[in-house]
Amino acid sequence: SQTIHQWPATLVQPVGSPLSLECTVEGTSNPNLYWYRQAAGRGLQLLFYSVGIGQISSEVPQNLSASRPQDRQFILSSKKLLLSDSGFYLCAWSVRAGVLYGYTFGSGTRLTVV
C-alpha cells in the first residue's frame, strides 16, 4: 500500500535561518507531488507541484523553493525564513490517469518562525 512520510512534525526556527522539509512516498511510481501551506484557521494554499523528477511548478512567488531529486522525494527549502513563512506545511501525492485522483496528505509540519 502507498504511504507518505513527512518530517519533522514541528519546527521552531529563527527569522533568517534556512529551512528544509522533506517528503517521501512509498508504494507508487511517478506520483504527482505537492506542497501546500495552511495558515492558522485558513485554507490550503498551493506552493509547488511536480509531475516528475526535476519538474517543479511554482504557484506563488516567495522566498521558498522546491526540488525533486528522486521520483518519490520532494523537498521544500528556504535560504532565509521570514515571519510570514509560519504555518502548517503539507505534502501530498496523487496520480493522474484521465482524472486527477484524490490527494493523500502527509501528517504535516507545523513551522513557527520566531
Place this chain on the structure above:
Amino acid sequence: QQPVQSPQAVILREGEDAVINCSSSKALYSVHWYRQKHGEAPVFLMILLKGGEQKGHEKISASFNEKKQQSSLYLTASQLSYSGTYFCGTEMNDYKLSFGAGTTVTVRA
C-alpha cells in the same frame, strides 16, 4: 482560482442535516471534497467528475452541476464524528487542486 465555499461555519445537533456549497467562476473538470480534523491533515472523501454525478461516503454525499460550476456536499443525519473543517478542491483538467477557504462543521450531542 480559488473556489468559493459557503457557509463559513455551521453548528448541528446529532441527526440534523447540512449542505455545504462550493462554486467556481472557471470551467471545472472535477471537484474533490476533504475533511480535516483539528491539528490533522485533510482526508479525502470523494471526487466528482463533470457530468452531474452524485457520490456518497457513509451518510455524506455530493453532487456536481457542471453547467453552474457548483458542487454541494450533503451531511445527512449528522454524527459527532462529522465535526471538522470541510474543503472543496477544484481541478481544471490540469495536475493540481485549488482549495476553498473551508467550512467548519460542529456537531453537538
